[in-house]
Amino acid sequence: MTDTMFANDVAARDAADPLAHFRERFHLRDGLIYLDGNSLGALPKATxxxxxxxxxxxxxxxxxxxxxxxxxxxxxxxxxxxxxxxxxxxxxxxxxxxxxxxxxxxxxxxxxxxxxxxxxxxxxxxxxxxxxxxxxxxxxxxxxxxxxxxxxxxxxxxxxxxxxxxxxxxxxxxxxxxxxxxxxxxxxxxxxxxxxxxxxxxxxxxxxxxxxxxxxxxxxxxxxxxxxxxxxxxxxxxxxxxxxxxxxxxxxxxxxxxxxxxxxxxxxxxxxxxxxxxxxxxxxxxxxxxxxxxxxEADMAELRRKSLALGDLFIERMAPLCDAYGFTLASVAEHAARGSQVAYAHPQGYQIVQALKEFDVIADFRAPDILRFGLTPLYLGYGDVVEAVARLERVCATRAWDKPQYHERAAVT
Amino acid sequence: MTDTMFANDVAARDAADPLAHFRERFHLRDGLIYLDGNSLGALPKATxxxxxxxxxxxxxxxxxxxxxxxxxxxxxxxxxxxxxxxxxxxxxxxxxxxxxxxxxxxxxxxxxxxxxxxxxxxxxxxxxxxxxxxxxxxxxxxxxxxxxxxxxxxxxxxxxxxxxxxxxxxxxxxxxxxxxxxxxxxxxxxxxxxxxxxxxxxxxxxxxxxxxxxxxxxxxxxxxxxxxxxxxxxxxxxxxxxxxxxxxxxxxxxxxxxxxxxxxxxxxxxxxxxxxxxxxxxxxxxxxxxxxxxxxEADMAELRRKSLALGDLFIERMAPLCDAYGFTLASVAEHAARGSQVAYAHPQGYQIVQALKEFDVIADFRAPDILRFGLTPLYLGYGDVVEAVARLERVCATRAWDKPQYHERAAVT
CATH class of the missing domain: 3.40.640.10 (Type I PLP-dependent aspartate aminotransferase-like (Major domain))
Structure with missing residues (x-):
């Protein structure tokens, strides 16, 4: 599949997503890709x-x-x-x-x-x-x-x-x-x-x-x-x-x-x-x-289907980064044993999560070396997942994580 | 003291009250006398x-x-x-x-x-x-x-x-x-x-x-x-x-x-x-x-002085009601042993507290027979205390508490 064909395919999946309309029920800043809803869920506009x-x-x-x-x-x-x-x-x-x-x-x-x-x-x-x-x-x-x-x-x-x-x-x-x-x-x-x-x-x-x-x-x-x-x-x-x-x-x-x-x-x-x-x-x-x-309001079976599809897509897009930059999948790929998140181990996990923020992607880190990506089907689309991995690749390709201020670990949640 | 002299005196005390300005920092409906701040404090406007x-x-x-x-x-x-x-x-x-x-x-x-x-x-x-x-x-x-x-x-x-x-x-x-x-x-x-x-x-x-x-x-x-x-x-x-x-x-x-x-x-x-x-x-x-x-922001010594003064005034105004309608003071009158509330026992305590609500006074009831009047110096004045007892007297004088709907006790807080 060419890049264009792939992009079109992703856009088509978002367009056909029966849960896509929930996105507008949440307050989420444009540009931000929030992959930490498994730590703190996003703000519903009605709250x-x-x-x-x-x-x-x-x-x-x-x-x-x-x-x-x-x-x-x-x-x-x-x-x-x-x-x-x-x-x-x-x-x-x-x-x-x-x-x-x-x-x-x-x-x-x-x-x-x-x-x-x-x-x-x-x-x-x-x-x-x-x-x-x-x-x-x-x-x-x-x-x-x-x-x-x-x-x-x-x-x-x-x-x-x-x-x-x-x-x-x-x-x-x-x-x-x-x-x-x-x-x-x-x-x-x-x-x-x-x-x-x-x-x-x-x-x-x-x-x-x-x-x-x-x-x-x-x-x-x-x-x-x-x-x-x-x-x-x-x-x-x-x-x-x-x-x-x-x-x-x-x-x-x-x-x-x-x-x-x-x-x-x-x-x-x-x-x-x-x-x-x-x-x-x-x-x-x-x-x-x-x-x-x-x-x-959401159908739970639909939500699970999308969650797994988002996860599959994330894992697929991460495969080249695993080879090139040393990430290791720390989640089970098998559907029955995988929740609504995907985790990777990386020795510089903490620094990478910090650097990702500069690229407007929020994920989280769990000691000693786990990067955790939460996939929340109510406010995350297929295009978001693709873009998040693309930004992660830029972090790695530019070694944006290798800055002195990221070397000291703060008390992160 | 004549009624007019008394009213002037109460007004003068409110005018001279160094804590009076706190009243406008709270949201409290006009006309309401809220004597239950010891159960749920009033809403600060800043909240x-x-x-x-x-x-x-x-x-x-x-x-x-x-x-x-x-x-x-x-x-x-x-x-x-x-x-x-x-x-x-x-x-x-x-x-x-x-x-x-x-x-x-x-x-x-x-x-x-x-x-x-x-x-x-x-x-x-x-x-x-x-x-x-x-x-x-x-x-x-x-x-x-x-x-x-x-x-x-x-x-x-x-x-x-x-x-x-x-x-x-x-x-x-x-x-x-x-x-x-x-x-x-x-x-x-x-x-x-x-x-x-x-x-x-x-x-x-x-x-x-x-x-x-x-x-x-x-x-x-x-x-x-x-x-x-x-x-x-x-x-x-x-x-x-x-x-x-x-x-x-x-x-x-x-x-x-x-x-x-x-x-x-x-x-x-x-x-x-x-x-x-x-x-x-x-x-x-x-x-x-x-x-x-x-x-x-309030001076605690000032707050205590006012709290006791409000309590003294309340007890003073209640004395005729004790004689006429059978209330019994259930608090210690002595300052050192009295908190920021005054309690009375009355066999119809529950009904009286309910009826008082119709006169826009909120107090509370504690089983089996206690009427509890909370005195919160930040948002209660001397005139409020006088007016609350006057309304209580009307409840008693008109037997406003003796209504069928007040005879069954709900789960009150």
Whole structure:
């Protein structure tokens, strides 16, 4: 295929893309190619107006009466029900609140309360750090009762034993984008009597998820990646209806059966509400809801198709750069095991990601040597992918990354 | 004094009020008298614009680069340092993040880590429910190692013993507004080797607080009351510098010494940052900062003087209503023991609070029979207090509260 034929082909794919119209629903500067929506999703244009209304009308005018009058108090459940539609869960099985880390704690301790005769929380060593850190905090506090155990990624299934109370796994790996088989691993865990907490931070809004189809126990995930909920958005927690008698340790008043009766003893709500803790973060929830609503307009199967096609195209265009400049694909190429991102290893990964910014491409870097390219089908086209790789090639061809200011690593996210 | 003389006197006090100019910095509807700023503070006029900027510029334009470029990542510490100026703490002793309930958990478990040979968390039975619920959650999870104990309010000091690891007390009681002597109680707790966690939810921005002057150990508090941080605003946590080796159980990645090194093991930050957990809630923090900045413009001694004067006036005007309609003062009249609210008991308290809304007065109700009137000196004048009691008298005189729709209690906040 000639360059012209290829360019025409790419343009035709963008023109025929049934998701292309979502691009105009987001605020994205002209010229910028944003490949970091898996770290912080882009801003939906509707968010600013929604927040302005919450602030001016609901808070400013309604004041305290908005807890009922503007349905602030039921927002965690309402938004949870919407997220449930993305994740194959039922209404009343998901609640939005707190950070991902705090929800990991709730889900793990709830699972432990259902398996109190067992001691091990199992995970993989290369899981997203906060997942493992939260396990380590529980171990430290347990006074020897709970053991946080991590094994190599490929050893997880074999490490499932009757000592394991709960397995904590991320469905789509934050670095490589590798996808775990949720149904198979859950089945295997259940065979030895263990429960599973799935971290869906890189799944929700990126790949189809079927929590109840997989007979999942608990899940948690992040609101600020593919859900486009904004920086530090509230996270969410899924608990299968059969586990609603579990005891989350974080027994705050919003998890109480009657929070406004101001009773002296904790009596957890019967349903998913018991997985709330403190007063809901209304502003963050409002922004999250806009992102979730927007995603619900898209067909998830269509979104997955495009995500994989974008990934295939990215990998295809990167092949010459791998040969010429020493990139190594760090993602699985196979569709079933690939999330909505593509990762490459390169010794100068950090510097290259910095230099790419000068060419108006935002990707991200994960230590020690991974360049991560997030592919968000709602606001990224085929032409964007081609152009991003072209700019990356210019960075490499001109050694634009080899500048003193890129040699010192800042605390990047 | 004749009515006219009295009215002139009230008008003169408002005219001479050095804090009166703050009223125009808040959005408050004409005619409304808002006596619920101790539940949800009013909206600072600057908040909408600040949030719009964070959304459009920092998120929309800056995207992921705003974690450094717009200082999102250091907001919890920066805002904590500002709150520290209100509370007699040093820079680096307060961090803003998570909900009050979650911060109670962190502070209690951190204190327990410093007193691991002791078993009791002590509080008063009538403490704000979430404080006690969080204690009960810790007890349930501890497997018998920790005991949550509550005693009658007046029995707290006598219950301090060498079994007590940590005492959790609210400085200003949420119902009565009674003020505890922080320095004396802290001293007494230290004499038996116990630590104290102070809940400052009804103190911060309402009364002068001197944490280090009282030799306080830990404190937590709410961002959405007198700090005017907005509905469900992030809360804050104080840990005295000498306790920064304590181990909070919620060991999320933002509490790590090097969060972006993505290390496998949790290594807590040396300073107050270790009391963070998940990714900071950027939108909520932005709104909180506006409220804190506004409060920092006011002189706290002046604010306290006015708060007490408003309370004195309120109590004075209520005296005839107590005789005529059966209200009973449920706050301590004495200045040293009274926060920035006045509470009354009345058997029809719930209905009266509902009816007052029709007269454009918002107060709140706390079960079983308490009417709570919050007095917020930044946006309330002497004339407002007089007018609020006059409207309350009309509610009583016309029995406006005796309507069928007020007889069923909704879930009020």
């Amino acid at each position: 600013g107006e929604r927040l302005a209304r919450v602030v001016a009308d609901e808070w400013g005018e309604g004041l305290i009466t908005s807890w009922l009058g503007a349905s602030w108090s039921t927002a965690p459940r309402r938004i949870g029900d919407k997220i449930a539609r993305l994740l194959g869960a039922n209404p009343g099985e998901i609640v939005a609140s707190d950070s991902t880390s705090v929800n990991i704690f709730k889900a793990l301790t709830a699972a432990l309360s259902l398996r109190h005769e067992r001691s091990v929380i199992l995970s993989e060593a290369t899981n997203f750090p906060t997942d493992v850190y939260m396990m380590q905090g529980i171990e430290a506090f347990s006074g020897g009762r709970v053991k946080a155990m991590t094994v190599a990624p490929d050893a997880v299934v074999d490490a499932l034993s009757e000592d394991v109370a709960v397995l904590l796994l991320t469905q789509v790996h934050y670095k490589s984008g590798r996808v775990r088989d949720m149904a198979a691993i859950t089945r295997r865990a259940h065979e030895v009597g263990a429960l599973v907490v799935w971290d869906l931070s890189h799944s929700a809004g990126a790949i189809p998820v079927d929590l109840n189809g997989a007979n999942a126990d608990f899940a948690i995930g992040c609101g600020y990646k593919y859900l486009n909920g904004g920086p530090g958005a509230p996270a969410y927690l899924f608990a299968a209806a059969r586990h609603h008698a579990a005891t989350p340790v974080l027994s705050g008043w919003f998890g109480h059966a009657r929070p406004f009766a101001f009773e002296e003893d904790y009596d957890p709500a019967a349903g998913i509400e018991r997985f709330q803790c403190g007063t809901p973060p209304v502003l963050g929830l409002a922004a999250l809801e806009v992102g979730v609503d927007l995603l619900l | 909408g614009e600040r949030l719009a900027r964070v959304v459009a510029d920092e998120w929309g334009e800056g995207l992921i680069t705003s974690w450094l470029g717009a200082s999102w990542s250091t907001a919890p510490r920066r805002i904590g340092d500002k709150i520290a100026r209100l509370l007699g703490a040093n820079p680096g002793e307060i961090v803003a993040s998570d909900s009050t309930s979650v911060n109670i958990f962190k502070a209690l478990t951190a204190a327990l880590s410093l007193r691991h040979e002791r078993s009791v968390i002590l509080s008063e039975a009538t403490n704000f429910p979430t404080d006690v619920y969080m204690m009960q959650g810790i007890e349930a999870f501890s497997g018998g190692r920790v005991k949550a104990m509550t005693v009658a309010p007046d029995a707290v000091v006598d219950a301090l013993s060498e079994d007590v690891a940590v005492l959790l007390l609210t400085q200003v009681h949420y119902k009565s507004g009674r003020v505890r002597d922080m320095a004396a109680i802290t001293r007494r707790a230290h004499e038996v080797g116990a630590l104290v966690v102070w809940d400052l939810s009804h103190s911060a921005g309402a009364i002068p607080v001197d944490l280090n002057g009282a030799n306080a150990d830990f404190a937590i508090g709410c961002g959405y009351k007198y700090l005017n941080g907005g509905p469900g605003a992030p809360a804050y946590l104080f840990a005295a510098a000498r306790h920064h080796a304590a181990t909070p159980v919620l060991s999320g990645w933002f509490g790590h010494a090097r969060p972006f090194a993505f290390e496998e093991d949790y290594d807590p930050a040396a300073g107050i940052e270790r009391f963070q957990c998940g990714t900071p809630p950027v939108l909520g923090l932005a709104a909180l900062e506006v409220g804190v900045d506004l409060l920092l």
